[in-house]
Amino acid sequence: MSGILPQDAAGAGRGPAPVVFFLSDSTGITAETLGNTLLTQFPGQRLERRTIPFITTVEQAREVVAVIDRLAAAGPRPIVFSTAVGGDIRAILAGSQGHFVDLFGAHIGALEQVLHAPASGEPGRAHGVGDAIRYQSRMTAVEYAIEHDDGQSIRALERAELILIAPSRCGKTPTTMYLALQHGILAANFPLIEEDFARRSLPEPLRPFVRKCFGLTSLPIRLSQIRQERRPDSTYASLAQCSFELRSAEDMYAVNGIPYVNSASMSVEEISATILQRMQLHH
Amino acid sequence: MSGILPQDAAGAGRGPAPVVFFLSDSTGITAETLGNTLLTQFPGQRLERRTIPFITTVEQAREVVAVIDRLAAAGPRPIVFSTAVGGDIRAILAGSQGHFVDLFGAHIGALEQVLHAPASGEPGRAHGVGDAIRYQSRMTAVEYAIEHDDGQSIRALERAELILIAPSRCGKTPTTMYLALQHGILAANFPLIEEDFARRSLPEPLRPFVRKCFGLTSLPIRLSQIRQERRPDSTYASLAQCSFELRSAEDMYAVNGIPYVNSASMSVEEISATILQRMQLHH
Numbered sequence: 001m002s003g004i005l006p007q008d009a010a011g012a013g014r015g016p017a018p019v020v021f022f023l024s025d026s027t028g029i030t031a032e033t034l035g036n037t038l039l040t041q042f043p044g045q046r047l048e049r050r051t052i053p054f055i056t057t058v059e060q061a062r063e064v065v066a067v068i069d070r071l072a073a074a075g076p077r078p079i080v081f082s083t084a085v086g087g088d089i090r091a092i093l094a095g096s097q098g099h100f101v102d103l104f105g106a107h108i109g110a111l112e113q114v115l116h117a118p119a120s121g122e123p124g125r126a127h128g129v130g131d132a133i134r135y136q137s138r139m140t141a142v143e144y145a146i147e148h149d150d151g152q153s154i155r156a157l158e159r160a161e162l163i164l165i166a167p168s169r170c171g172k173t174p175t176t177m178y179l180a181l182q183h184g185i186l187a188a189n190f191p192l193i194e195e196d197f198a199r200r201s202l203p204e205p206l207r208p209f210v211r212k213c214f215g216l217t218s219l220p221i222r223l224s225q226i227r228q229e230r231r232p233d234s235t236y237a238s239l240a241q242c243s244f245e246l247r248s249a250e251d252m253y254a255v256n257g258i259p260y261v262n263s264a265s266m267s268v269e270e271i272s273a274t275i276l277q278r279m280q281l282h283h
Numbered sequence: 284m285s286g287i288l289p290q291d292a293a294g295a296g297r298g299p300a301p302v303v304f305f306l307s308d309s310t311g312i313t314a315e316t317l318g319n320t321l322l323t324q325f326p327g328q329r330l331e332r333r334t335i336p337f338i339t340t341v342e343q344a345r346e347v348v349a350v351i352d353r354l355a356a357a358g359p360r361p362i363v364f365s366t367a368v369g370g371d372i373r374a375i376l377a378g379s380q381g382h383f384v385d386l387f388g389a390h391i392g393a394l395e396q397v398l399h400a401p402a403s404g405e406p407g408r409a410h411g412v413g414d415a416i417r418y419q420s421r422m423t424a425v426e427y428a429i430e431h432d433d434g435q436s437i438r439a440l441e442r443a444e445l446i447l448i449a450p451s452r453c454g455k456t457p458t459t460m461y462l463a464l465q466h467g468i469l470a471a472n473f474p475l476i477e478e479d480f481a482r483r484s485l486p487e488p489l490r491p492f493v494r495k496c497f498g499l500t501s502l503p504i505r506l507s508q509i510r511q512e513r514r515p516d517s518t519y520a521s522l523a524q525c526s527f528e529l530r531s532a533e534d535m536y537a538v539n540g541i542p543y544v545n546s547a548s549m550s551v552e553e554i555s556a557t558i559l560q561r562m563q564l565h566h
Contacts, residue, residue: 001540004525026553026556027552027553027555027556028556029316029319029552029556030316030320031318033313033316033409034313034316034317034386037313037366037409038387038390038391038394038411039394039400040413041368041394041404042394042398042400042407043390043403043404045398045400046402051458051559051565052561053556054557054560074367076399076459078303078326079397080395083336085322085324090310095358098314099393099397099560101393101394103390104316104320104321106390107321107386107389108321108324110382110384111321111322111324111325111362111384114360114362114382115301115328115362116327117327117328117426118323119324120324120325120326121324125557126316126319126320127550127552127553128549128550128552129548129549129550130323130550131359135550137456138457139457139551142456142457142460143456143466146429146456148360149429168518171422173425173426173429174421174422174425177460177464178464179322181457181460181461181464194492225510239301239368244422265412266412267410267411267412267418268408268422268464269310269312269410269411270309270310271410272310272339273309273310273312273336273410274336274337274505276334277336277337282333282334
């Protein structure tokens with residue numbers, strides 16, 4: 001439990017920032033996800049974040065409460081997002097001097113009514129192995145994504161559910177990894193290069209699989225910036241070259257009926273959600 | 284909006300399963316995460332899941348409500364998890380015949396009071412690019428993880444925040460990818476092999492960085508099963524070999540004071556949360 005007191009809790013200057021705790025009897029991922037989503041509604045706030053996962057005993061819960069109470073006595077009242085399930089632990093955490101946001105308890109009663117069943121009360125395993133077949137499919141997809149990153153392999157392309165194509169540095173690799181790891185999508189990715197544009201056709205190994213292809217494009221100025229970081233002052237990074245490649249890629253997508261999206265201002269999560277929706281790939 | 288009616292909604296047999304909707308004006312990730320966490324409390328339930336992201340206009344919201352209402356009229360009442368922020372869209376979605384679980388609205392009022400500030404009311408960007416520096420660090424970490432997967436490169440190991448070590452097939456690669464993609468951790472991973480065990484010492488390139496190392500181990504029977512899938516009936520996959528490698532690895536971790544965890548029944552999310560906590564790596 002050491003190291004969970006924020007370093008600047010006793011700091012001077014503008015005074016200490018309120019501390020936000022994400023507490024969980026499991027990984028803390030759900031508490032962080034919803035908690036941070038809610039906090040994006042308050043963009044101006046200076047906040048200090050602390051995740052404390054795996055709170056599985058009443059002793060651990062009491063230690064955490066002691067930390068929260070100490071902060072509450074010394075400075076601004078902490079905010080506590082909790083997904084703890086177990087009654088004992090939940091009651092202890094709810095009794096701290098922090099402002100308690102019970103992400104679990106707020107909805108579970110209503111769901112019991114709708115589903116005509118009692119909640120199991122087992123500690124959260126939402127991010128455990130859970131369904132072993134589904135979990136294994138995610139691990140297999142990560143392996144597949146690494147083997148098929150950046151056109152490295154054309155082996156077993158027929159197994160791919162998705163082939164992501166784009167000029168270099170439009171975001172193919174992280175998007176592929178995200179889709180594999182979070183959604184178990186078997187995804188390859190392939191760069192579009194000079195000779196593809198000269199021939200005005202898809203890379204030859206992809207042609208049988210045009211229906212699995214999804215394209216990325218970007219804005220020339222954005223792509224040029226990103227390429228500059230990798231190879232400063234190269235032709236590769238020049239605005240002219242970037243414009244040419246993106247225009248050529250967009251032409252290729254259009255000619256082949258390949259859906260695509262402009263990734264210039266999108267996160268991998270947004271690109272992935274768009275691809276899942278457009279390609280109807282949600283498992 | 285096509286394809287969002289579940290295929291078995293009109294199915295025979297046990298009757299249609301209730302449909303669970305995850306609705307969002309953004310990616311839908313938060314709605315899926317908390318919704319699925321709550322639903323793990325009802326393990327016996329047969330449910331059909333549908334994510335509908337990017338509901339950004341009242342027309343789209345009305346289309347979704349029409350789908351929900353059609354299902355509600357024909358079969359069990361759908362359950363609707365929503366993280367929609369905008370007042371108009373939220374009101375329309377809340378008016379469907381489904382059971383509405385307002386993940387956003389349930390907590391935002393209390394947070395406004397605690398933070399003494401009004402919510403911005405902007406549609407969710409929790410999974411957008413957001414903080415550009417933080418986002419870029421995640422993308423950089425994915426590149427680093429791929430370059431440093433499975434001991435492929437010893438370049439720039441001094442930049443690593445974490446070096447994950449283990450015998451083959453204990454879960455190094457997906458854990459590294461998860462830490463890079465979700466947390467922006469610069470992580471390399473290195474296999475421990477026969478000659479490391481014979482010498483009873485860390486692979487030479489890692490020795491200056493022993494404080495960054497974290498080990499994985501597993502159960503011999505579990506590791507043997509996983510290796511069998513890759514190379515059936517090999518020495519590599521034999522129970523004796525797996526036992527030897529795991530015992531040797533655990534010895535090496537102990538001798539070098541390297542923290543480690545048994546990954547046999549853990550998910551990548553659980554392994555990652557454990558590593559972040561033990562190595563105090565949370566950004």
